[in-house]
Amino acid sequence: MESQLTDSFGREITYLRLSVTDRCDLRCTYCMAENMTFLPRKDLLTLEELDSLCGSFIARGIRKIRLTGGEPLVRRGLMEFIKNLSRHRESGALDEITLTTNGTQLSKFAKDLKANGLERINVSLDSRNPDTFLKLTRRAALDNVMRGIDAAQQAGLKVKINTVALKGTNDAEIPDLMIWAHERGMDMTLIEVMPLGEIDEDRVDQYIPLTAIRDQLKERFTLIDTPLKTGGPARYVKVAETGGILGLITPLTNNFCAGCNRVRVTCTGQIYTCLGHGGKLDLREAIRGANPQEDLSALLNLAMHQKPEKHNFDISDRGAAPAVARHMSVTGG
Ligand code: SAM
Ligand code: SF4
Numbered sequence: 001m002e003s004q005l006t007d008s009f010g011r012e013i014t015y016l017r018l019s020v021t022d023r024c025d026l027r028c029t030y031c032m033a034e035n036m037t038f039l040p041r042k043d044l045l046t047l048e049e050l051d052s053l054c055g056s057f058i059a060r061g062i063r064k065i066r067l068t069g070g071e072p073l074v075r076r077g078l079m080e081f082i083k084n085l086s087r088h089r090e091s092g093a094l095d096e097i098t099l100t101t102n103g104t105q106l107s108k109f110a111k112d113l114k115a116n117g118l119e120r121i122n123v124s125l126d127s128r129n130p131d132t133f134l135k136l137t138r139r140a141a142l143d144n145v146m147r148g149i150d151a152a153q154q155a156g157l158k159v160k161i162n163t164v165a166l167k168g169t170n171d172a173e174i175p176d177l178m179i180w181a182h183e184r185g186m187d188m189t190l191i192e193v194m195p196l197g198e199i200d201e202d203r204v205d206q207y208i209p210l211t212a213i214r215d216q217l218k219e220r221f222t223l224i225d226t227p228l229k230t231g232g233p234a235r236y237v238k239v240a241e242t243g244g245i246l247g248l249i250t251p252l253t254n255n256f257c258a259g260c261n262r263v264r265v266t267c268t269g270q271i272y273t274c275l276g277h278g279g280k281l282d283l284r285e286a287i288r289g290a291n292p293q294e295d296l297s298a299l300l301n302l303a304m305h306q307k308p309e310k311h312n313f314d315i316s317d318r319g320a321a322p323a324v325a326r327h328m329s330v331t332g333g
Contacts, residue, residue, distance in 0.1 A: 004061035005263075005300060007273070007307040014063045015262040020050065020078060022267060024071040026102050027138040028126070030164060030193050033200050034138060043268045047081045049287050053269065056296045058088050063095045070267070073105035079112045086117035100124065100162070104141045106148025110155040120158040122189075123149055127170045128177060136169060153184065160247075161188045167208035174213055175220055182244025189234050189247030196275070210248050217246075233259075251276070257310035263303065271299070273307035281306070 005013040023038050024031075045053065054065060065085070072078060088094040099113065100122040113121065125145060127133045133142040152159050161181045165171055174190065181188040190213060193206050217223060222240035229236075234247035257274075264272045269284030281303050286295035 002059050002297060005057075005304055007304045009307075009309055011260055011307075012061065013261055013263055013304065013307075014061060015066070016054070016057050016062045016064070017066045017068055017262060017264045018050065018054065019069050019264065019266045020067055020072050020081070021070040021075040023074055024069060024102070025074055025104055025139065026071070026141060028164075029136055029138065029201055030166060030199060030203075030206050031197070033198060039268060045267060045269050045284060045287065047075075047077050049269070049284075050267075051081060051084055052292065053265065053283065053287060053296070054085055054088070056293060056300070057265075058093050060297065060300055064098070065094065065096070066098045066100060068100045071102050071104070072099055073101050073109055075267075079109065079116060082113070082116045082118070089117050096120075098122070101148075102137075102141075103145035103148035103152075105144075107144070107151040110148065110151040110157060113152075114155040114157050118157060120160065121152060122160045122162050123152070124162045124164075125149075125177070126163050126166065127173055128180060129173060132170055132173065136166070149184075149186075153186075159184075159186045161186050162191060163188060164191045164193050165208050165210060165213050166193060166206050169206070171208050171213060171216070175217060178217070178239070178244070178246060179242060182239065182242035187245040187247065189249060191249040192251055194251050194275070210250050214248065232262075260307075263307070271303050273303050274310075276310075277308050279306050279308065 007013060021044070027034050027036070054062075057065075067078070067082070069075070082097060085097055089097060097118055098120055099118060101124070103123040103125065106123070123145070126136050128142070130140070130142050134140050149159060161177070163170070163174065163177060165174065170177070178188050190210055192208075192210055193203060195203050214223065221242070223237040223246070224240060226236045226238050226245070228245070233251070234249045236245055236247050238244075239246055260274075264275065265283065266272070269282065269287060270280045271283055272280045281299050283296060283299055286292055286299055289295055
């Protein structure tokens with residue numbers, strides 16, 4: 001292996017989140033505007049280029065790759081891409097390939113995902129109430145998502161539910177959503193909404209700190225702190241009454257950057273070393289140039305040098321511009 005990717009704060013970078021498309025079949029109100037201008041298709045890296053890019057990262061010590069988007073399952077050819085990528089798992093160079101999805105297409109792809117070596121996936125679901133789901137995602141796709149979750153579990157994939165807590169929209173439903181997830185053997189992780197990208201609503205109206213949700217849950221459940229660590233930003237509690245695990249991701253109320261082990265790459269080959277900063281480097285030129293491996297490795301060294309110590313989100317000013325102009329669907333959640 002070439003030298004391990006390590007940033008200037010001594011953090012080893014072993015986790016790549018790769019956004020394979022910025023497009024999506026939903027329009028979650030906290031993620032996107034209804035009318036989005038997506039990247040021109042010609043700017044996208046081909047699946048071959050994405051594969052070779054992954055190879056370069058793996059050569060520098062990346063051990064886990066999460067495919068995300070936009071909605072990763074809308075990218076054509078993704079199953080073939082995953083199948084190819086799984087050779088790195090079989091060789092032992094990679095510990096895990098995984099995926100974050102909105103679940104709408106899962107009933108079609110769950111079996112293939114499992115057959116291609118995925119063990120666990122995250123499904124984002126903010127409500128099981130059809131009206132709330134429609135309001136939140138602007139699309140009537142709840143039935144598809146439910147069928148998708150069924151199919152994933154039937155295929156033997158371990159499913160974790162990701163839920164963004166939204167004031168006045170799904171906050172009251174979170175306890176029931178958690179019970180449902182835990183009864184089905186799925187862990188659940190709650191996320192604070194982050195100020196990423198221009199949307200049609202004001203984030204002040206969406207934001208609720210997870211401290212408030214935790215207080216609400218504590219009225220009905222016993223939350224036992226656990227030392228469980230998955231290398232990510234979540235803190236975990238065990239819920240005594242359900243026996244399930246609840247993760248809490250608190251980018252606003254509790255900064256967790258000290259343990260950051262990840263970088264993000266977009267579908268056009270831009271590397272972002274922090275979700276909360278604008279700094280990026282263009283890897284596409286290097287991939288398409290004469291010395292891709294050498295040039296990429298040099299750019300990755302530069303990226304390590306540029307990775308900031310931490311993000312600094314704030315949602316307190318009505319009408320404020322987002323902390324970062326790009327949407328989560330571009331960088332990959
Ligand atoms: N479309 C897929 C999905 O929804 O799972 C993958 C991409 S999506 C950008 C990844 C995760 O980011 C989802 O769980 C979504 O809820 C979350 N997300 C999107 N915008 C967010 C924001 N502004 N703040 C917090 N989480 C956000
Ligand atoms: Fe699409 Fe995921 Fe963003 Fe919702 S959160 S609009 S499903 S990319």
